[in-house]
Amino acid sequence: MIEKGKISAAQMGMMMYPTIIATAILLVPAITARHAKQDMWLSPLWASLIGFLTVYITVRLHELYPEKTIIEYSEDILGKFLGKVIGLIFLFYYLYANGIIIREYGEFVVGNFLFYTPLVVVMGSMVLACSFAVRNGVEVIGRLAQMIVPIVIILIVINIILLIPDMEVANMFPIMEKGIMPSLKGSIIPQGWFSEFLLIAFLLPYVADRNKGKRWGMISVAAVMLTLSLVNIAVLFVLGGITDRFTYPAFSAVRYISIADFLEHIEAIVMALWVAGIFMKVAVFYYALVLGTAQWMNLEDYRPIIFPMGFLILLFAVWSAPSLMELTHYLGSTSPFYRISIQVGIPLLLLFVAKWRKRANNQKLTQQG
Numbered sequence: 001m002i003e004k005g006k007i008s009a010a011q012m013g014m015m016m017y018p019t020i021i022a023t024a025i026l027l028v029p030a031i032t033a034r035h036a037k038q039d040m041w042l043s044p045l046w047a048s049l050i051g052f053l054t055v056y057i058t059v060r061l062h063e064l065y066p067e068k069t070i071i072e073y074s075e076d077i078l079g080k081f082l083g084k085v086i087g088l089i090f091l092f093y094y095l096y097a098n099g100i101i102i103r104e105y106g107e108f109v110v111g112n113f114l115f116y117t118p119l120v121v122v123m124g125s126m127v128l129a130c131s132f133a134v135r136n137g138v139e140v141i142g143r144l145a146q147m148i149v150p151i152v153i154i155l156i157v158i159n160i161i162l163l164i165p166d167m168e169v170a171n172m173f174p175i176m177e178k179g180i181m182p183s184l185k186g187s188i189i190p191q192g193w194f195s196e197f198l199l200i201a202f203l204l205p206y207v208a209d210r211n212k213g214k215r216w217g218m219i220s221v222a223a224v225m226l227t228l229s230l231v232n233i234a235v236l237f238v239l240g241g242i243t244d245r246f247t248y249p250a251f252s253a254v255r256y257i258s259i260a261d262f263l264e265h266i267e268a269i270v271m272a273l274w275v276a277g278i279f280m281k282v283a284v285f286y287y288a289l290v291l292g293t294a295q296w297m298n299l300e301d302y303r304p305i306i307f308p309m310g311f312l313i314l315l316f317a318v319w320s321a322p323s324l325m326e327l328t329h330y331l332g333s334t335s336p337f338y339r340i341s342i343q344v345g346i347p348l349l350l351l352f353v354a355k356w357r358k359r360a361n362n363q364k365l366t367q368q369g
Contacts, residue, residue: 002294002302003138006208011142012200013216013223014149019284020051020224021152022277023104024193026248028228029235031332033243036186038172040243041232043186048225050344051194055217057347058197062204062213064354070201070347071292077354086346087296093342094289095309097196098282099316100327102126105278106317107324108248113271123317130282131310134290135303138206141283148276155273156227159254160234162266166256167237190228192336195343197221202288247328286313 007015032040058070065073071090075083106123114122133141176183200217207213231250235243238253246252254270290309294302321327 002300003206003291005137005139005142006206007138007142007203009207009209009212009216011145012203012207012213013220014145015142015203015280015284016197016200016217016220017149017223017227018145018152018277018280019199020193020196020220020281021227022274022281023101024190024224024228025156025231025250025277026108026274027104027328027331028190028193029232029249030244030246031189031328032186032232033236033249034186034332035188036183037241038174038236039176039183040186040236041172041229042176042183044190044225044228044232046184046187047190047194047228048221050191050340051197051221051224052218054195054197054344054347055200055214055221057344057351058201058204059214059217061201061347061351061354062210064358066210067205069205069292069295070198070350071295073354074350077350077357084296086350087292089342089346091289091292091296094285094292095312096316096320097339098285098289098313099320100331101278101282101285102313102317103320103327105275105282107327108274109271111324112248112251112267120314120318124314126279126282127286127310127314127317130279130286131306133279133283134287135306138203138287141280141287144283145280148280152273152277153227155269156231159257159266159270160230162257162259163234163238163253165259166253167234168240169237171236171240172233188336189332192339194221194224195336195340198343198347199284199288201347202291247324286310289313 029040032043036043061070061073065076068076071087074086074090077083078086102123105126106119109122110117110119133144197217197220200213204210204213235249235253238256239246239249243249251267251270254267257266286306286309290302290306293299293305293309299305321330
């Protein structure tokens with residue numbers, strides 16, 4: 001095996017939590033509000049069904065091929081040529097997705113804090129920091145998640161509590177005024193984020209207590225769903241009907257915090273929390289990409305390709321969109337269909353073919369017996 005390190009199932013769940021919410025918290029509330037209006041808090045509940053399905057499919061595939069990642073067992077299921085093609089689709093997708101994530105991070109930092117810093121410098125520094133984490137392997141990323149996730153959760157809860165004086169519960173009503181459809185439409189975009197749980201297909205072979213993998217995968221989906229619903233509720237209560245006019249509603253809502261003219265301008269705390277989350281997200285995507293590429297190319301070690309891959313990720317970040325407006329439009333329109341077809345559609349197909357082949361082999365053995 002290329003990776004010698006081991007993580008616990010709980011660490012895997014913690015790695016996935018910031019991997020989903022880091023970018024979802026920033027951009028998704030505005031996109032959801034556009035479709036769901038005051039029912040935006042319901043959308044993550046419907047979207048999470050894709051997350052639960054993705055974890056279920058991935059765990060079932062892992063049970064059939066316990067020592068292998070999705071790049072390796074694609075070849076076992078579909079044969080060498082087709083398996084390589086599917087592997088290449090996954091790798092290209094993760095390279096492209098990582099570029100988009102880095103671009104989102106760069107646009108946010110430059111647009112809100114470091115106005116005069118070149119975008120490439122901001123993006124490049126994050127790629128470099130993540131490359132050192134990836135170089136140290138899955139164990140280090142797992143321990144980082146154990147350190148970062150509790151702090152992220154505590155800070156999210158504190159921010160929501162501090163926003164209570166500015167909240168208007170009336171913004172939530174009337175609930176389901178136009179039925180269930182607006183909240184279902186609002187769930188289409190977050191479904192793309194929940195489909196990213198396929199990343200556990202790269203982590204499960206290195207989980208020490210594999211029997212708990214499914215449970216912690218499901219716990220992670222539930223935690224992401226609750227977090228996104230809470231953030232959507234907080235944003236809706238503070239901003240109301242104008243939520244969809246903001247690019248980063250959660251960040252804009254935090255600017256309202258002012259306790260006794262003393263505790264205010266705490267955007268820097270949100271920024272720190274978000275950078276930590278993005279760091280984890282990029283590191284997990286980056287790790288899956290270099291590990292998968294090494295397996296696809298039959299290399300003995302993934303470390304030599306980390307820095308060249310980092311350079312490619314940075315190139316894709318620069319190429320991914322001409323501006324923040326274009327990027328937001330892509331994420332709010334075609335992105336979920338592209339994400340779900342690759343991260344749910346292809347694994348589901350693999351599971352069907354694997355089950356069919358297993359049944360055919362069992363019948364053959366029975367006939368021979």
